[in-house]
Amino acid sequence: MAVPEAVIRPAVPADLEAVAEIFAYYVSHTVITFEQTPPTVAEWRARLDDLAGRGLPFLVADLGGDVAGYAYAGPWRPKPAYRHTVEDTIYLAPDRTGRGLGGALLDALVTRCARAGARQMIAVIADTGSGASTALHKRFGFAHAGRLSGVGYKHGRWIDTALMQRALTTDHDG
Template identity: 40%
Template sequence: MLIRSVSTKDVPSLTDIYNNYIENTIITFEEDSITSNEMAVRIDKVSHAHLPWLVLEEDGDVLGYAYAGNWHGRSAYRFTAEPTIYLAQEAKGKGQGKILYSSLIEELRKKGMKQLIGLIALPNAASVGLHESLGFKKAGEFKDVGFKFDQWISVGYWQLTL
């Protein structure tokens, strides 16, 4: 298992992983699949914000990725980030996500972040478990704020002080 910074060669694999979540889960509120070009734009945005985007690779295959975005655009939020993680189906439940997310958190710590705020579409026991195993605490919940696959979805906020 290798955790490394994202590269342009990863874009097709990352797009496939993310599109699976769009098409089959409530994990993301996006409803339309994205193109590789859109994924490349998103990677570039994170890069220009000087935030990490990490890739989990095993035997040459991309099995997941984790990155952080700015919590909000105003400068007073510059020490708060929103981390995100997505794993390929075959990587779930093996502990690799925790290793990847821990690596992201460490990179954010090195960059001087003070707060991390994870957003979780609910219900999602696996993501809640991951966040809480790494020290995140539930900070709040908005009920029925998203609508996807003909159902209302709540969003929970988990916060970690670094």
């Protein structure tokens, strides 16, 4: 039986339970997020609404009716001067990695952020030793922009973060 191809589409409220479950796994079992408590579905709904109000994308990878992953872009920092810079977030269901879904989500996210007028995209990647997220971002034109040593502490260890950056547009006057 053929595996259905993922459809990358805007998230809707009905997707948020699956989004919450995916993220809760990473909060509880990994150091790739520095969150300590998984957000509730209501908190995810507020995030979806906030991003929609800002004109920023929140996408899901729909695989045969199941949410296999998600990606969104949020403000990089709250200060007004940063308003044209976004930070990407991508998570896949743990049993759906290695199938190209991260690339499909990142490709769509970059395109939609550029259309929304974002000028720069930043990736903040917890250095877990895997390198998968760094490799994914490199494939999509992100360059190393810096490293923060020992800035996160989770599950009994200090974690570095790598910063990567990619220009989306260059014709924005602010």
